[in-house]
Amino acid sequence: AEAAEQGRPMAEIAAELEASYKQAIDALGVRSVDSFPRATEYIQPIIDLVSRLIEMTAAYEVEGDVYFDHTSAVGYGKLSGRRVEDALTGTRELAGAQRHPADFALWKSSTDDEPGWDSPWGRGRPGWHIECSAMSMAELGETFDIHGGGIDLLFPHHENEIAQSETATGKPYANIWMHNGLTRIKTKAASGEWQDEKMSKSLGNIRQIDDLLSEYAAETIRAFILSTHYRRPLDFSDEQLDNMA
Structure with missing residues (x-):
């Protein structure tokens, strides 16, 4: 769908996303x-x-x-x-x-x-x-x-x-x-109450790793990810990352 919207070959977009992923894990020391x-x-x-x-x-x-x-x-x-x-x-x-x-x-x-x-x-x-x-x-x-x-x-x-x-x-x-577990982010519902929501591209609430790496050290992001057991949800917030810095 994205290839059709952009009028570009599917393989070209896939190659860009793969390269971005590899750069991110390399920057994080994975x-x-x-x-x-x-x-x-x-x-x-x-x-x-x-x-x-x-x-x-x-x-x-x-x-x-x-x-x-x-x-x-x-x-x-x-x-x-x-x-x-x-x-x-x-x-x-x-x-x-x-x-x-x-x-x-x-x-x-x-x-x-x-x-x-x-x-x-x-x-x-x-x-x-x-x-x-x-x-x-x-x-x-x-x-x-x-x-x-x-x-x-x-x-x-x-x-x-x-x-x-x-x-x-x-x-x-x-x-x-x-x-x-999935990464969650707090969002405000129509009722005005804050709720935990899965971070996903389809919901439009995603934070790109490239953007985070421009704001925080790789070690800070790694420490944040490792602060929760891998099977449990990871609650994302800039405040949490600031506390890890």
Whole structure:
């Protein structure tokens, strides 16, 4: 969407964001990682994984879209502890030929103005969950030690990663799951009361790390982040950072 709004190639914007991220973690003194996989470079492994699930009848294709059948996963919901019935309360209606609301997209057909790649099901793009499974298994193997992410990804993203990966391989996906708390910021509600709100781009309340680094030393920001247990929410305020300085 951002690429379309700016009239620029998607890869160009992605490269800028990746470079900015790497500069930020370097400035903060964070040790880097061995690999920065990009979903667009793993299209064939993604297609292969989707094809394997279809062959196992764990996924089904309808008019260019491919969905994972959640009933084919043993113990679906075991990571989050959610029952399918509870998780679906208040959810939207079926999308297209989706058989059940809990079934999720592995591959979506693309229109002419959307990113897309050729596949056995026509031109399309990967679903969100399958990208991570394919990249993780390509880089780390079918079973690896630690999988991390924000607590907001616990369900449905990580739950669906487990479902599709373990169904495809018959092996445990990750041995340990680590979920960090979210960064919160205080905002004033319409009632005039202050409330804690998740910091996110969609809410328009985000503070860029580049801006913070221009105001505070990297050591101050690191101390602030480490002042809270990684599983707990991190309450952001300039006052907190000032106290750390």
